[in-house]
Amino acid sequence: MFSKLLSCIVAFSFVTSLIAMPLAGNYTIGGTSPDFTSINAAIIALDSNGISAPVIFNIRNGSYPELLFFSAVAGASPLNTITFQGESGDSSLVEINGATTANQQNTLRLNQINYLTIKHLTFRQYPNVNNNAVVFINRGKYCTIENCELFGHFSSNSSATEYVVQGCNDSNLVIRNSYLRGAVSGCYLGNPFFSHRNLLVDNCNVATSLFIDAGAFATIRGNTILARVLLQATSRAIINNNYIQNTLQCISSSGWPLQKMKIYNNVIIGGSAQGAVAYGFRASSSSDYDFYNNTIYMNTPTMSGYCIYAETSSSGISIKNNIFYREDTLSTNYIFRYPNAESYVGNIVSDHNLFYRNGTSFSNNYDSLAAFTNGTGLDSNSVYADPQFTSASNLYTTSASVNNIGVPISYITTDILGNIRSAFSPTIGAYENLLVTKNTSLKLLYKLGSLICYPNPASNKLTILHAKSSSIIIQNSLGEIVYSNANLNAFETIDVSKFANGLYILISNNQHTKFIKK
Numbered sequence: 402m403f404s405k406l407l408s409c410i411v412a413f414s415f416v417t418s419l420i421a422m423p424l425a426g427n428y429t430i431g432g433t434s435p436d437f438t439s440i441n442a443a444i445i446a447l448d449s450n451g452i453s454a455p456v457i458f459n460i461r462n463g464s465y466p467e468l469l470f471f472s473a474v475a476g477a478s479p480l481n482t483i484t485f486q487g488e489s490g491d492s493s494l495v496e497i498n499g500a501t502t503a504n505q506q507n508t509l510r511l512n513q514i515n516y517l518t519i520k521h522l523t524f525r526q527y528p529n530v531n532n533n534a535v536v537f538i539n540r541g542k543y544c545t546i547e548n549c550e551l552f553g554h555f556s557s558n559s560s561a562t563e564y565v566v567q568g569c570n571d572s573n574l575v576i577r578n579s580y581l582r583g584a585v586s587g588c589y590l591g592n593p594f595f596s597h598r599n600l601l602v603d604n605c606n607v608a609t610s611l612f613i614d615a616g617a618f619a620t621i622r623g624n625t626i627l628a629r630v631l632l633q634a635t636s637r638a639i640i641n642n643n644y645i646q647n648t649l650q651c652i653s654s655s656g657w658p659l660q661k662m663k664i665y666n667n668v669i670i671g672g673s674a675q676g677a678v679a680y681g682f683r684a685s686s687s688s689d690y691d692f693y694n695n696t697i698y699m700n701t702p703t704m705s706g707y708c709i710y711a712e713t714s715s716s717g718i719s720i721k722n723n724i725f726y727r728e729d730t731l732s733t734n735y736i737f738r739y740p741n742a743e744s745y746v747g748n749i750v751s752d753h754n755l756f757y758r759n760g761t762s763f764s765n766n767y768d769s770l771a772a773f774t775n776g777t778g779l780d781s782n783s784v785y786a787d788p789q790f791t792s793a794s795n796l797y798t799t800s801a802s803v804n805n806i807g808v809p810i811s812y813i814t815t816d817i818l819g820n821i822r823s824a825f826s827p828t829i830g831a832y833e834n835l836l837v838t839k840n841t842s843l844k845l846l847y848k849l850g851s852l853i854c855y856p857n858p859a860s861n862k863l864t865i866l867h868a869k870s871s872s873i874i875i876q877n878s879l880g881e882i883v884y885s886n887a888n889l890n891a892f893e894t895i896d897v898s899k900f901a902n903g904l905y906i907l908i909s910n911n912q913h914t915k916f917i918k919k
Contacts, residue, residue, distance in 0.1 A: 423476055425454035429488070432461030440467050440485070440497065451475030452483065459488035460495050460522065468499040468507070471514045473541070478516060487521030492550050496523040506533035511568075513541045523550040526583075528560035535584070538568035540595065547577040553584035553609075561585050565609055569597040569616065577603040578913070580880055584609050587628060591615045591635075604906075604913055606880040610647075613638070623915075625878050625904070635662075642666045642817045644878060644904055648680050655688040658717055662690035665810070666817045668796050668831045668904075669697045679706030681725075688748075689717030693810050696796045696830040700728035709737045713745040720751040722807040724788050724798070724830040727758035734758075738765050742777045753808050754783040755829055782806075788830070791919040794878075795902045797832045797858050804834050818857055818915045832917075852909050858917035861898040865889065865907065873909040877901070 428436040430443055437443040443458050453476055477483055487495040497508060508524045511517065526532050535551050538544065553562025565584045566576065569591050581588055588607065590600060591614030600619040602611070610628040613619050617636040621643060629647045632638055635654040641663065649669055656662035669681045681697035684690065697708040708725040711718060725736050736756045739749065756763070756770055767773040770785040786802035805826035815821055816833035828834045853866040865873065875884040883900060889909070900918040907914050 421450055423451045423453035424456050425452060427457045427459060430458055430460045431463050431465065435461065440465055440469055443485075444469065444471060447474050447483065448472065452477060452481050455480070455482050455484075457484045457486065459486060461488050462491075462494040463496075465495070465497045466499045467497055468501065468505045468510075469497060470505065470510045470512065471517060472512045473514055474517075477514070479543070482516045482518065483514075484518045484520070485522070486518070490521050490548075492521045492523050492548055495521065496525055498523075498525045498527065501526065501529045501531040501533070503531055506531050507535065507537040509536045511536070511538045511541055511544055513539060514544065515541050516543045517541075518545040518547070519549060520545070520547045521549070523552070525550075525552040526554050526562045528554050528556065530559045532560065532562045534564035534567035535562060536566045537564075538566070538570060538574065540569075540571050540592075542570050542572045544570050544573075545575040545577065546579060547575065548579060550580045550582075552580075552582050555583040555585065564589050566590060568592060569600060571595065572598045573601075574599075575601045575603070576605060577601070578908075579605050581605060581607045581609060586610070587612060589614065590619075593634070606876075606878075608880075623913075625880070625906075627879075638662050640664045640667065643668070644817075645669045646878075647671050649682045650680065651684045651687045651690070653686045654684075654690075655715070656690055656717070658689055661717065661719075662687070663693075663812070664690060665693040665695065665813055666815075666831050667695045668817060669695065670794065670796070671699070671701075677705065679704045680710050681706075681708040683707075683710040684715075684718075685710075685712050686715065687712070688715035690719070691810075692718075692720045692723065694722045694807070694813055694816070694827070694829065694831060696724045696726075696832070698726050698728065698790065698793065698796055699734070700793065701734065702729040702731055705731070705733040707735050707738045711737075711739050711749070713739045713742050713749045716748040718749040718751075720749070721753045722810065722827065722829040724755045724796075724803065725757070726755075726788060726790070727760065728793065730758075730760035732760065732762055734760065735762050735764050739777075739779075742766075742779065746777055746779065749779065751779040752782050753806060753829060754780060755788060755803060755806075756780075756783065756785050757787050791858070791917070792902050795858070795904070795917055795919055796830070797917050797919060798828075798830060798834070803829050818917065820857060852907065852912040852914050854907055854914060854916050858919040859897055860919055861896065862894050863897045863916065864894045873907065876906045876908065878904045878906075 430437045553565045562584045565581045566588045587610030589612045597616035602621050604623040607626045611630045613632045615634045619638040621640045623642045625644045627646045630649045632654040633652045637656045679701040788798040789800035791797045807827040807829040817831040820833045822833045872887045873889045
């Protein structure tokens with residue numbers, strides 16, 4: 402009797418050990434004969450078994466009415482990573498859209514999980530009084546969301562989504578090549594209760610505000626952002642190559658004397674009100690930052706404001722190679738304000754900039770660039786001239802006044818579109834007028850497999866070079882696809898004459914570049 406009982410115990414233990422084997426390799430979710438019938442079934446297996454090698458879950462096309470909750474997975478490491486991805490590679494074909502509840506107010510919740518990648522998926526919240534954030538991130542590290550579409554429900558009533566994304570990893574959260582839409586409070590990335598590091602928001606289309614709170618070494622790069630960008634209590638951030646249709650604001654955000662916060666190659670159009678005043682860029686209680694090669698266009702005819710407002714009582718401020726332009730003629734609107742610059746001239750370097758406005762007001766204390774320079778000693782090599790923008794939405798300049806008057810900045814070798822900047826006398830503003838047109842340069846880039854398009858800006862024809870034939874799409878600044886070709890030749894010219902003037906993103910495989918139609 403005892404021997405039979407012992408045999409049963411051994412057999413049960415053997416079966417249990419098989420069931421609890423760590424996951425490894427590729428699995429399918431949904432569709433015909435899947436390994437897992439639902440995404441949550443796969444998550445339960447991860448929680449129960451852990452992993453012993455990299456795992457990839459391929460989610461088949463369809464709608465998944467689920468709410469996903471990830472927590473730490475045993476065995477996850479830099480080598481043993483976890484990936485959940487749309488099997489087809491098209492994010493629009495896989496939608497996760499479970500109805501939120503009082504206990505689970507997020508469509509996707511990451512709770513202290515490490516080494517997770519989510520890609521080629523759509524997460525959507527429909528009207529629901531329990532909606533909070535589409536994606537909520539509680540600590541963890543090395544999580545990536547890429548090529549995804551994140552949709553909240555924007556509304557003035559209680560069914561609205563509060564945030565598209567809320568929270569942050571302890572380190573190395575990446576949000577790349579994704580669409581973020583629809584939330585009352587926008588995207589809140591950070592946590593005032595712990596210091597996060599190395600946040601990256603790269604090449605995203607963000608139709609909501611973006612708020613980076615606390616932390617160090619955040620990089621905001623190559624995005625189209627249709628609302629306010631705010632950095633608060635961040636350290637040594639890099640904000641470059643963004644197209645911002647609102648305002649950029651830094652509050653108590655600084656660098657170090659030998660590792661400065663860098664803001665460069667950005668286009669800022671518009672400006673939102675902070676109280677009764679509108680700004681293109683505002684820095685308050687912020688020190689040790691570079692503001693280089695940016696283009697700011699302001700047109701707020703019914704509201705007072707500035708293209709740039711930089712508090713000079715903080716030290717280590719450098720403002721060079723920028724274009725500051727005001728379209729409106731309101732007498733209380735100024736191009737810029739450096740409060741008490743005369744008293745703090747040792748804290749700020751401002752030079753090689755272009756200033757212009759259609760009205761008569763220059764700054765709040767001076768009526769001309771010459772008077773400002775005489776009073777402060779700043780901007781002695783700057784100019785006052787009309788940059789002659791192509792249009793209010795296309796800030797590529799047609800005036801020779803911007804050419805070759807900038808000073809070289811060692812870490813700025815290309816412009817917002819990827820055009821190579823002059824190493825000796827670069828164009829000021831976000832766009833470089835020296836295009837890559839020499840055959841030797843094109844051949845080198847082509848050999849390296851870069852995605853190239855020229856001329857840039859383009860009026861009628863756009864030539865696209867790539868190392869091999871591939872599919873390609875072109876999106877406008879709103880993320881709408883205006884052109885697609887599933888089999889583009891390695892060297893091909895397309896007609897863009899009917900495109901509306903403005904900024905476009907050209908995407909092929911895992912590469913992207915930008916061009917302007919004028």
